[in-house]
Amino acid sequence: xxxxxxxxxxxxxxxxxxxxxxxxxxxxxxxxxxxxxxxxxxxxxxxxxxxxxxxxxxxxxxxxxxxxxxxxxxxxxxxxxxxxxxxxxxxxxxxxxxxxxxxxxxxxxxxxxxxxxxxxxxxxxxxxxxxxxxxxxxxxxxxxxxxxxxxxxxxxxxxxxxxxxxxxxxxxxxxxxxxxxxxxxxxxxxxxxxxxxxxxxxxxxxxxxx
Amino acid sequence: xxxxxxxxxxxxxxxxxxxxxxxxxxxxxxxxxxxxxxxxxxxxxxxxxxxxxxxxxxxxxxxxxxxxxxxxxxxxxxxxxxxxxxxxxxxxxxxxxxxxxxx
Numbered sequence: 531x532x533x534x535x536x537x538x539x540x541x542x543x544x545x546x547x548x549x550x551x552x553x554x555x556x557x558x559x560x561x562x563x564x565x566x567x568x569x570x571x572x573x574x575x576x577x578x579x580x581x582x583x584x585x586x587x588x589x590x591x592x593x594x595x596x597x598x599x600x601x602x603x604x605x606x607x608x609x610x611x612x613x614x615x616x617x618x619x620x621x622x623x624x625x626x627x628x629x630x631x632x633x634x635x636x637x638x639x640x641x642x643x644x645x646x647x648x649x650x651x652x653x654x655x656x657x658x659x660x661x662x663x664x665x666x667x668x669x670x671x672x673x674x675x676x677x678x679x680x681x682x683x684x685x686x687x688x689x690x691x692x693x694x695x696x697x698x699x700x701x702x703x704x705x706x707x708x709x710x711x712x713x714x715x716x717x718x719x720x721x722x723x724x725x726x727x728x729x730x731x732x733x734x735x736x737x738x739x740x
Numbered sequence: 741x742x743x744x745x746x747x748x749x750x751x752x753x754x755x756x757x758x759x760x761x762x763x764x765x766x767x768x769x770x771x772x773x774x775x776x777x778x779x780x781x782x783x784x785x786x787x788x789x790x791x792x793x794x795x796x797x798x799x800x801x802x803x804x805x806x807x808x809x810x811x812x813x814x815x816x817x818x819x820x821x822x823x824x825x826x827x828x829x830x831x832x833x834x835x836x837x838x839x840x841x842x843x
Contacts, residue, residue, distance in 0.1 A: 546802065549801070549802075549805060550802075550804055550805055550808065553801075553805050553808040553809060554808055556809075556812070557808055557809070557811060557812030557815075560812045560813075560816055561812075561815065561816065561819070564816045564819055564820070565819070565823075568819070568820055568823055568824075571824075572823075572824075572827050572828075575828075590765075594761070594765050597761055598758060598761060601754065601757045601758060601761065601787075602754065604754075604791060604795055605750055605751070605753070605754040605795070607795070608745065608750050608794075608795040609747065609750060612744045612745060612747075612750070615744050616744065716795075717796055720791050720792075720795045720796045721796075723791060724787075724788045724791050724792065727784050727787045727788050727791070728781075728784045728788070730761075730764075730784070731764055731768075731780035731781065731783070731784055732780075734768075735764065735765065735767075735768035735776070735780055736777075738768040738769055739768065739769050739770060739771040739776075
């Protein structure tokens with residue numbers, strides 16, 4: 531059975547093109563997140579003490595648990611990709627659902643964290659209150675915090691949707707025909723995980739010893 | 741057909757990632773001065789390297805894919821280099837900003 535688009539020579543050719551395509555997309559995503567990290571660096575250089583004070587107000591337990599959840603989800607995404615490659619339909623479906631569930635867990639914990647921060651008056655422009663000594667720098671920290679984690683959460687939401695969609699499709703399609711899609715879905719998931727790996731120390735771990 | 745990663749290799753990588761997470765979190769309570777940031781970023785880079793090599797299998801990918809990843813890093817470097825060569829060489833650091841309360 532030849533289950534590939536007409537402009538590809540083979541299913542393998544289509545899969546390889548998709549793999550290159552997702553890497554090009556991830557390269558553009560890096561250009562998307564990169565300037566936010568750049569802005570963080572510049573603003574932190576201009577107000578190091580305020581960034582440390584603001585970082586101490588973040589919820590390190592939720593942040594750390596969420597990091598572990600995301601790292602675990604990445605392992606399941608890798609196993610799902612492996613299972614699809616080996617033609618193990620059931621294992622691939624289970625791992626895709628676990629990945630999506632862990633992603634949703636992350637988003638749920640993040641929502642609780644946002645709610646806490648709103649109640650603690652840490653959301654800029656919405657009743658933001660902070661020690662006047664560091665108010666300006668702390669506001670800059672929290673604007674970046676919400677921009678970066680919000681953008682990350684948006685990516686993760688899309689990722690959860692992709693995982694659920696693929697898990698559902700895999701019930702009716704062969705792992706061989708879904709393999710390319712699951713592989714690029716997993717690559718996207720790993721990228722979103724890698725972005726969080728850099729966000730975690732820059733948000734939660736600044737000035738904890740102070 | 742390309743060789744796939746084994747389950748033990750994926751599980752070992754996951755364990756290593758969690759150990760690195762524990763190390764980076766614990767180190768935050770030690771006053772290492774600028775060393776804290778350096779250690780945190782080094783550990784983050786090690787974690788991303790594990791994810792990219794074992795989970796994303798970049799080192800086993802075709803040359804076109806590896807070149808794409810390298811080009812992404814290269815252009816990120818250009819972006820950072822040109823931006824910092826502007827902002828960091830200005831006489832004053834503070835960015836033009838008004839506190840949210842004053843708007």
